[in-house]
Amino acid sequence: MNVKNYVRFEFQSLPENISFARSCVAAFAAQLDCTLDDIEEIKLVVSEAVSNSIIHGYASNPHEKVVIAVSIMDDDTLEIIVEDYGVGIEDVEKAMEPTYSTDPSRMGLGFTFMKSFMDELEVVSKPGKGTTVKLKRNFAVANKEAYA
Amino acid sequence: MNVKNYVRFEFQSLPENISFARSCVAAFAAQLDCTLDDIEEIKLVVSEAVSNSIIHGYASNPHEKVVIAVSIMDDDTLEIIVEDYGVGIEDVEKAMEPTYSTDPSRMGLGFTFMKSFMDELEVVSKPGKGTTVKLKRNFAVANKEAYA
Amino acid sequence: MEGIIIFLQKIVIATVEGGDSQVDVEIKMVRNTLVIRVNGELDMVMAEKLKKEMEARLDEGEVKNLIVNLEKVTFIDSSGLGVIIAGYKKVMAANGRMYIVGAKPNVKRILILSGVSKLIPIYDTEQEVINL
């Protein structure tokens, strides 16, 4: 599968950049033949993943770096990778369970939303090294009809 | 001068990404206390610089890479750097003259707009190596009154 | 809950301004009901502003019921839901009632998917809640 278009951006782990990140990914994804609802869902999953990197990965330290790589493939698959170099996750499987959170003030729904709104979710994490969240969704027209 | 917030993004030299680039820089710059007119001007200068990299730097080859780095400084200066690794510019001074263009179908106003709408424009280019355009503008409130 | 909420004294008691000097969070106290109107994208940044204002009021102990007006909210994520649930818990602990009003379709959808709408009833307008 070839990459049709690609963007990679890295930014400071500042809360203000969560909104920036989701707008940018949405602006890029708008090249796909997708609906406003699709764009809303993309914004949501990016918001969840970037918030996690900032809150959990970096314990809200604003001087770290979050990286997002977005690719549009030949078959109109959108691939979003959100990466941090923070504390990492001990037990990824547990972390992905609905309502599980290590922070009692949070919902534990971030990964659940990512799973619901994307076709694929892959989380690779090394404690002390960081976390990579890979999200994929196909926006080919044939596929979209299956969604409807 | 310290950097308050920072983003760096690199993307394919596809014409579709010009619009993406200006939206992203605008979304980032919106953190500054600036007006809608300011945002319009930022969009314009980014559009000019990125178009130049794609059209002139890479002769519209879509498989190359454009890099944008945007910083917001402590004193509310916005710094935008647009970089390509394309053909470069032989005579930068000549290139910056209003209405000068090596392409007869173009206006030769790109650099002129960049100069008019920003406080500083710096162009560093090496033939065969590429071009770096550095744009700066201060958005501190005191400064804004001087503009009005 | 008849007539508990009377919208005569619509006095804004607190506003939190966003970077572009628009009001992000507007808080009104109407008898013993706290009415919070949120304006913008309810993500982590806004959630923190909202939480701070909301908890300050709720902790004063004079609030019984809570209305969160999301009419002007264009986006919500799980950080936004978290602060709504935090408010809900406090209001429940004080035997009050909580309502969400004005959620746009995309916001409503997230409220439903997350199960929040099972805990907190969603109405279209503040008026509808008044008329309960």
Add this chain to the structure above:
Amino acid sequence: MEGIIIFLQKIVIATVEGGDSQVDVEIKMVRNTLVIRVNGELDMVMAEKLKKEMEARLDEGEVKNLIVNLEKVTFIDSSGLGVIIAGYKKVMAANGRMYIVGAKPNVKRILILSGVSKLIPIYDTEQEVINL
């Protein structure tokens, strides 16, 4: 130029669709006047679409005057100006007249700053040009 342009036969002769299936460029031929309505951001991408359509019509040789309607243009840069000037040159070469209509304030400002407005008069509506 009284009554040259009569807007009775408003037949769309060509449309170019953007990625989100909105119409980017709408072209009408009204007697010997070509009316082009552009919709969206007039940057390099849109300029190329516009140029292709515009030149194809102008080269057919039946066009005398040209109206470019920018009412729905939200952004313009020097690539957009370039295609407008390309149209202007062709129309001038054929002794026709060219008008820009409906430019929003931000677009108008760039037309003025660039000097384009000195070459091509700007009107508010197509109707105003008709009444000339």
